Amino acid sequence: MASKNINLKLKVWRQENAKSKGQFENYDLKNISTDSSFLEMIDVLNEQLVGENKEPVAFDHDCREGICGMCSLFINGQAHGPDSLITTCQLHMRKFKDGETITIEPWRVGSFPVIKDLMVDRTAYEKIMQAGGFVSVNTGGIPDANAIPIPKPNADEAMDAAACIGCGACVATCKNSSAMLFVSAKVSQLALLPQGRVEASIRAKNMVAKMDELGFGNCSNTGACEMECPKGITLAHIARLNREFLCANVKD
Amino acid sequence: MNVFLKSSIGKKLLMSLSGLFLITFLLVHLVANLFLLGGDDAYNVATHFMDTNPVIQIMQPILAVGFLVHIIYGIIIELQNRKATPVKYKLVNQKESSKWVSRNMIWLGLFVFAFLVLHIANFFVKMKFGEMAEVNVDGVTMHDSYALVAELFECKIFSIVYIIGFIALGLHLHHAFWSAFQTIGLSNDVWRVRLSVLGDIFAVVITAGFTIIPLKIMFFG
Numbered sequence: 001m002a003s004k005n006i007n008l009k010l011k012v013w014r015q016e017n018a019k020s021k022g023q024f025e026n027y028d029l030k031n032i033s034t035d036s037s038f039l040e041m042i043d044v045l046n047e048q049l050v051g052e053n054k055e056p057v058a059f060d061h062d063c064r065e066g067i068c069g070m071c072s073l074f075i076n077g078q079a080h081g082p083d084s085l086i087t088t089c090q091l092h093m094r095k096f097k098d099g100e101t102i103t104i105e106p107w108r109v110g111s112f113p114v115i116k117d118l119m120v121d122r123t124a125y126e127k128i129m130q131a132g133g134f135v136s137v138n139t140g141g142i143p144d145a146n147a148i149p150i151p152k153p154n155a156d157e158a159m160d161a162a163a164c165i166g167c168g169a170c171v172a173t174c175k176n177s178s179a180m181l182f183v184s185a186k187v188s189q190l191a192l193l194p195q196g197r198v199e200a201s202i203r204a205k206n207m208v209a210k211m212d213e214l215g216f217g218n219c220s221n222t223g224a225c226e227m228e229c230p231k232g233i234t235l236a237h238i239a240r241l242n243r244e245f246l247c248a249n250v251k252d
Numbered sequence: 253m254n255v256f257l258k259s260s261i262g263k264k265l266l267m268s269l270s271g272l273f274l275i276t277f278l279l280v281h282l283v284a285n286l287f288l289l290g291g292d293d294a295y296n297v298a299t300h301f302m303d304t305n306p307v308i309q310i311m312q313p314i315l316a317v318g319f320l321v322h323i324i325y326g327i328i329i330e331l332q333n334r335k336a337t338p339v340k341y342k343l344v345n346q347k348e349s350s351k352w353v354s355r356n357m358i359w360l361g362l363f364v365f366a367f368l369v370l371h372i373a374n375f376f377v378k379m380k381f382g383e384m385a386e387v388n389v390d391g392v393t394m395h396d397s398y399a400l401v402a403e404l405f406e407c408k409i410f411s412i413v414y415i416i417g418f419i420a421l422g423l424h425l426h427h428a429f430w431s432a433f434q435t436i437g438l439s440n441d442v443w444r445v446r447l448s449v450l451g452d453i454f455a456v457v458i459t460a461g462f463t464i465i466p467l468k469i470m471f472f473g
């Protein structure tokens with residue numbers, strides 16, 4: 001596709017800090033290459049703002065290649081914008097039309113308070129991980145590669161679950177602010193493999209308890225999370241988490 | 253146990269099990285109703301059987317509890333979910349990622365509940381406690397339930413309200429059937445498709461089965 005330059009109108013959420021009220025600001029941006037990424041477009045905006053002696057827009061980003069999970073943004077009503085299976089840093093300006101108005105908001109989740117502008121505090125995810133998203137084993141020497149056979153489908157599914165980068169798009173897009181897709185990916189990734197299997201029950205219980213305590217909502221199976229997840233985590237993992245959790249409680 | 257039922261998944265388990273129980277009830281109720289198509293005697297005998305059958309009588313209070321659990325937990329879950337999302341997006345394109353029905357289960361549910369109140373007032377209370385005409389079928393004296401139903405459905409407005417109630421229930425079931433299995437963990441990427449199709453067939457059978465009665469009485473007497 002031939003590259004061209006487009007002009008845009010941006011409606012960006014600006015908020016001084018967690019306590020302040022915040023509001024939308026409108027910006028005009030000229031000559032944005034359709035080959036640039038969405039975050040590069042915001043870089044251009046920030047340069048323009050700095051040139052005008054104004055405060056640049058704060059937003060999260062790190063790897064800019066879709067693997068770290070830092071970038072966020074609710075773009076034109078969708079988490080990670082209008083494309084599927086990608087993060088905001090992988091979204092390109094060719095997805096937008098010349099003269100289009102783009103509305104940019106931070107994740108709106110009670111448990112992810114806004115830090116500034118478009119940055120939200122996702123420490124709640126860390127807390128859920130600390131509650132059980134690990135295996136407690138002494139590492140020791142490396143075992144023989146074929147000593148523990150793992151069925152290929154299990155290995156594949158664990159790998160699919162492990163693709164979760166903890167970006168928070170699932171919660172951000174969920175009308176209930178439920179963290180079930182994230183938690184289910186973390187639980188699945190370990191429960192399907194022999195080392196993780198040992199603690200699967202207690203892990204499911206502890207991670208769900210933490211998720212509830214932190215104020216995430218109850219899953220009502222709308223499936224929005226799966227549609228917006230940049231890594232294609234599916235609802236099948238939520239079913240597995242439910243199974244794990246219910247069995248763990250039946251055992252007690 | 254208490255901690256378990258307070259957890260998010262525990263609450264959803266109660267929704268799911270009570271919902272599946274209500275689904276079973278709907279099937280039994282539908283079978284009883286379809287005797288109406290067999291004419292007045294067939295329906296009166298079926299109703300008499302339901303009225304005097306001990307299993308059905310024992311199930312009635314249990315059914316009421318099932319409804320209460322389902323409704324109370326539905327409301328609790330909805331309120332908690334609203335609290336979890338205190339600030340709403342200014343621009344949100346929800347239809348890109350989920351279906352309207354799945355996002356509005358509470359409204360469909362409350363609509364079904366309003367209909368249920370009307371329904372109990374019109375049929376259940378009259379059949380159980382009201383003055384009813386009696387008929388004699390094969391030597392057994394029983395209530396003329398058929399006359400009551402036929403009389404109510406002769407009113408077109410009443411029939412239309414009744415039909416709309418069942419369309420709402422059908423929509424509720426469109427999401428509910430698969431969702432109930434997902435909640436208890438009995439689904440995966442393959443079964444999800446199968447259960448959704450099964451759920452849609454069930455929803456259509458329920459809506460069509462229950463609305464066929466007012467339609468028949470409205471158009472064919």
Ligand code: HEM
Pocket residue numbers: 218219220221264265267268269270271272274275278322323324326327329330357358360361362364365424427428429431432433435436
């Ligand atoms: C005969 C009538 C009804 C049947 C058969 C039925 C069935 C079901 C089933 C099977 C579910 C799925 C549960 C799950 O996702 O695990 C459900 C969900 C739901 N029902 Fe009903 N229901 C009925 C009436 C009602 C009523 C009267 C209400 C009133 C409040 C209601 C409110 C809800 C809500 C809010 C949900 C979604 C819960 C969630 O996913 O968080 N339902 N229903």
Ligand code: SF4
Pocket residue numbers: 163164165166167168169170171181182185228229230231232233
């Ligand atoms: S499940 Fe998907 S949307 Fe949710 S945090 Fe993980 S990668 Fe992001």
Ligand code: FES
Pocket residue numbers: 060061062063064065066067068069070071087088089090
């Ligand atoms: S910046 Fe790392 S995933 Fe987008």
